[in-house]
Amino acid sequence: MPKPLTDQEKRKQISVRGLAGVENVADLKTNFNRHLHFTLVKDRNVATKRDYYFALAHTVRDHLVGRWIRTQQHYYETDPKRVYYLSLEFYMGRTLQNTMVNLALENACDEATYQVRNVTTQNIASKRSQTVLTRIPFLGLDMEELQDIEEDAGLGNGGLGRLAACFLDSMASLGLAAYGYGIRYEFGIFNQKIVNGWQIEEADDWLRYGNPWEKARPEYMRPVHFYGRVEHHPDGVKWVDTQVVLALPYDTPVPGYRNNIVNTMRLWSAKAPCEFNLKDFNVGGYIQAVLDRNLAENISRVLYPNDNFFEGKELRLKQEYFVVAATLQDIIRRFKASKFGSTEVVRMDLDKLPDKVAIQLNDTHPAMAIPELMRILVDEEKLTWEKAWDITVRTCAYTNHTVLPEALERWPVDLFQNLLPRHLEIIYEINRRHLERISSLYPGDSDRMRRMSLIEEGGQKKINMAHLCIVGSHAVNGVARIHSDIIKNTRAVKLLGNAASVAARKEVVADLTLVLSYFVRDVKRHLLICLCFNFSQENKMKFAVHLEEHYKVKINPNSMFDIQVKRIHEYKRQLLNCLHIITFYNLIKKEPNKAWTPRTIMIGGKAAPGYHMAKMIIRLITAIGEIVNNDPVVGDRLKVIFLENYRVTLAEKAVPAADLSEQISTAGTEASGTGNMKFMLNGALTIGTMDGANVEMAEEAGENNLFIFGMRVDDVEAMDKKGYDAHEYYNRIPELKQAIDQISGGFFSPGQPDQFKDVVNMLMNHDRFKVFADYEDYIKCQEKVSALYKNSKEWTKMVIHNIAGCGKFSSDRTISQYAREIWGVEPSLEKIGAPDDPR
Template sequence: MKKSLPLSDIKSVLEDRGLDQNEVQNVLVEDARTGLTVETLKKAIQNNLFYVQGKYPEIATRNDYYMALAYAVRDRILQRWVASVKQYLQEKHRIVSYLSAEYLLGPHLANNLINLGIYKETEQATKELGISLDWLIEKEVEPGLGNGGLGRLAACYMDSLATLEVPAIGYGIRYQFGIFEQDIRDGWQVEDTDNWLRRGNPWEIARRELSYDVKLGGYLQHYTDRDGKFRSKWIPELTVKGVAYDTPILGYKVNTTNTLRLWKSEAPRSFDFQSFNAGDYNFAVNQKIVCENLSKVLYPNDETLNGKKLRLQQQYFFVSCSLQDMIGIHLRQGEKIEDFQSTFSVQLNDTHPAVAIAEMMRLLLDEHDLDWSTAWRVTSRTFAYTNHTLLPEALEKWDLELFQSVLPRHLEIIYEINRRFLDEVTVRVYGDPEKIRSLSLIGEGPRKYIKMANLACVGSYAINGVAALHTELLKKTVLKDFYALYPEKFSNKTNGVTPRRWMVLSNPKLTELISSKIGDGWIKHLEELSGLEKFADDPDFQKQWMDVKLEMKKNLARKIKNRTGIDVNPESMFDIQVKRIHEYKRQHLNILHVITLYNRIKQNPEIDIVPRTFVFAGKAAPGYKLAKLMIKLINSVGDIVNNDPDVKDRLKVVFYPNYNVTNAQKIYPAADLSEQISTAGKEASGTGNMKLSMNGALTIGTLDGANVEIRECVGEENFFLFGLTAEEVARIKSEGYNPYGYYQNNAELKLAMDQISSGYFSHLDDTVFKDLVKSLLYDDQFLLFADYQSYIECQDKVDVAYRDKVKWAKMSILNTARMGKFSSDRSIQEYCEDIWKVKSVPVSLNGN
């Protein structure tokens, strides 16, 4: 990457080249906008503070300085962004289009400084201005555009696409409000508004001129056109305008800067002047309110019919805007609509954007007048589908009547896709009615429904899972009939995470230590971490490694004290489970282990156990009552354990509120033990397991998702394995699983459950956890009791291993050293080679 000369040297150099005074001034202005030196950065911050924020230092707020710095960094990215877009379009490269309902990006500022390679320069520039860079970084509010692994994966993939210099554009929704801010009151999760845009967003650029109309509701008119073709005309009840907001996504130390294009919903006419003049002030702005609801909040509560309807409208809204935008880009390059797939390869990130297949057909048939066969050829060569779940309830299904009320034309198209598809299927499976029902896009029952995963499978040229085990289970279970029909479509693409955010940014001390031994090439080529293996037995390196870990634990301990008021011992083992709260992820198995240790201490106060700090974090969906009960249980157990004098600080339980990217970056580097304890066969992949291992945490886990591959890579001896396999889970369920029998026959389990049930942890109120106890004793879908004893015994092995500091340090180093496979760069490279068929396109900047 080209570095700028200091301003003090530029003028004389330019004058020596024969430039006149005006030309010199133009170059100086350009350098002030794009220069990467301490001097130019200082000047840029000062200029933005005055000319953009309208402030001078004596009255400038912390947010003013943050915005001034953010705009200075964005200016330097814009030069690369414009060059990238220009080169892609001029040279007509195939572009990857990533459709995702979520992008859990995390804060931009520090990540962009690292990718630009100017973190230290910026730190010095702000220091010379009398402000702290850390102080400004902490001011940034992270974008509320995602919730969990799906959105975080999309963000990692956008980072890797840019770093690998692959032309790409991510499409999604510009949610005004994130899912929610989580607070804990009296142990319960309380949801508050996540108004992440309240102070503005300096990273985005509104493209007001770039907007598309999206139809919703209404009815169809059928007619025969002048050529004798049967046509459908959609008369919508409502038309919404989607306006583009673009955010640059910069690669690591490359010029490539891709686009994240998010759509904001607006009314085509936001104010009814006639109604206002007539005194009907509410009706005058009613359409504005209705239309803006579509991009108002991430994942509206869909327990109600209106909530379900809004969610379907959201999905269709961003898909329609995105496809119209892609078609516009394609046609402006002088290409024929029949060759759309030569310009874009569109990846569906789970089933949320699967309606894109029907929308693409509608656009080609109704707007661009293609015949069915040609339209289907284009569509089926455009889309690829990533499946992210094995849970049948998570494979989206839409009630047919609801779907018809929102998208009547699309229902008609889906019926036609299904008719043609089932004609093919009937021949190939020789009339097997059960298989035909399984493959059909329409589900039968008391109420018919549309199976979005089936639509995605039929309309995509490639289907992939996100971990080796997950993909194999897809082939054998939820998508087995599609695999039998189209085995050539299926492949595995194990997830990965970006080391730039999850190591370099989150754990700078560890990054510095690693680079001092093996150089910094690993940041772009994570497999180079294997060079650490030769230091795994080095006592000096082990000490340095564990000193960094202790420093990260001290940092987290301070955060925990400030956030929760709980004092924790940094010398204790930090036992971490941070992820979305869900029964299949089994946070309640973890807390049963805490209760078991607590009871052992109560029964023998002098017992010798390794001191542990248990850290939980994660959000429960607002309507998920059992998940919210699990949070309450964790906090209630913590209230007892943390304050019992018999425990003597040997156990501490912390629930860290409002888990998001910002907080995750503080937690991962401090972890000693990574809890990956989901029921085997339920987790598609997981990415938290990767981030924790990269930062030197040892994993206790089942053979589920990417745990299987992590264990293969780090070595069985460096992984604490427990529990049933996916095959054993299936067998036990088929034979008739009786959780009550496990409860009756295990004394420690029975004592723990009886304490929860009796109100021991809830001020003797035996009703608080009644529903949670009932679900575990009589309806344990996730075999928690079946895995309990194996888990407890495995945790006892962890206790023994942690006592051997030399062995633990070696295991920790090897965990990091062997995580090269789990970079999102590797994942994206596989997508590029096997699915998208695209190559890197290095971007030139000013001819360099």
């Protein structure tokens, strides 16, 4: 009789190792069928394309989760230092395609949906039959159609969120034990509709059909406290009488590139406490009871609530503290449960926390991590202030994303006093000790004390969150070298210069960089030039079809595709682009028989709902397009299109089709930019100022392979001291005067001559970003662009130099630098075992 199994032996039978994955086409078809019928409870007679997408997503996810589980087991056994990336934005886009690529499943999925067969066709001209290899739909499904069904996870707006997404991808690909933490917004960045030329915002209900990639983890739900009061006792400080909101985590897998590592992005959703006020309900207070629950859950309702009013400001600060408080509880829980942290000596003394935990703050939004970690260590773990502060500083690092004063977060002290009273006390104490140190280093320098204080005095006291991050972190970096230099010159900080970057696996259409690097010393090779040119033309043809379908504008695919896509803001200077469009339009009208280089100019991006000037800029772009696109004299030599609802999915079509990338912010204002890198990776040439990452791009590719124009940072600073007079340029440059007069005179707004008076008034009287100062040089530079574009061979040579020089802007390189210089961990390209490998 066999010996009975022990409980431990029985439990060993519960293992991911014995589960079948997706190893070949047959497995994929089997699992696809199983999920369609058993998970979605549909058959082919009633299934929709969305059902087929979900079946495919679940099939790919099956292959993913075994590696996800094995990765977490690996981390527990090896107990590495863990990296926690805190961000209010993760602009992930779609998951299916990226997951298939990283898991090497794209070929199997392709074969399952298509079958290659010999097909005999009749050549009409020669009347001869010929046999060709043709892709025939095999399951009756089109992979691209299925991928297009997936909703963009619009949990971000622009570069900051896209950078976070790329960094998570690279951390997994480099084998780092990393976690992304943020908020699971019910509604992401709004959907933009252009109605009669104006931006209209619609809710982005990205979760309405569910999300097959996420997994709720209610067992790790955490309480988050707000309001209340502070009690000081001999044995410590207590924060009491608070209102509680529960943070429910949802985990999303983040696969590394073909290394079997799958990291986790954990997003928190706000839930009201379980207790329902039954007394209020029974006495007729049902509506109020429901409203109270809704108010609690508003925290994770929408990305970036409008903070032009008090309630919006309070909700925004609630969001920032909510994600920090829940995340720090989770980090300390995991630390104490780890092999290292579970030992008695470490559990009772968190002095070793920085040896096992690195927290990276992505901009100032998660700045509350610093006072919250201090609160936990001092109030709950009973550490001394000095020890707690040492642990906090050694644990936290900060990435600054802007130098614009209005973009740096400053929270009113009164708001803090009401919402987070204990944290206000901690921030005041941090500031007191900080100013004591500044005073000892710079005795009598009251101006420096005022400038570097965490608390800004004035009509309304405010807390400068960037200063809090700088003081409470052991490492600070800007996202471009020029940006780091600006911070260094304005604040005395411990600064590292780490460039922003993008994940080439996500952003580049084909892996050209390695191939082109072999040819960069001899770009005269005719075959390579032809391949690059044909590659570009193919993408342009595809995008031209998309534009005609969606915008009803006939595009000349042989025209230069001139693209500026980024959020709409005065410092991004879409208005400078507009002035060039008008100038070019006027030149064509003046000399219609000249052989002009045809252009299709595309501008895309969203304006913040409360940003009036940005919305006026969009209206001006669309108004210019209405006039230009319908002028028969101009024809297809100039077309202007505003790319509605620009998002990750649209970028995947637009970026590979671009010939020219517009990166034209005022020197010294752009933190870095990631869009410029994506265009460079995909072969677009850059016209831009020496701002942000353009500086390093020019160094890598050679400044002669970019179109650089305009003022440098020193020129801008000199002009600030001297004074900028827009009228001087207006009166001196006839082409500029004509363009401004057309805008102000109603040429682009027939029947409404005053429609753009706010735009003209801003440009003429209070333009902080000095559009007119760079206009003349910009127009001359655009003329050089047009002349070179006619010579496709020389243009393509420059493209090759750009692609071959973009290696520095890989997020893998940036994360490797972060890992070694900031987090104290070592990246690795080694694969871990697959789920079915013996442990």
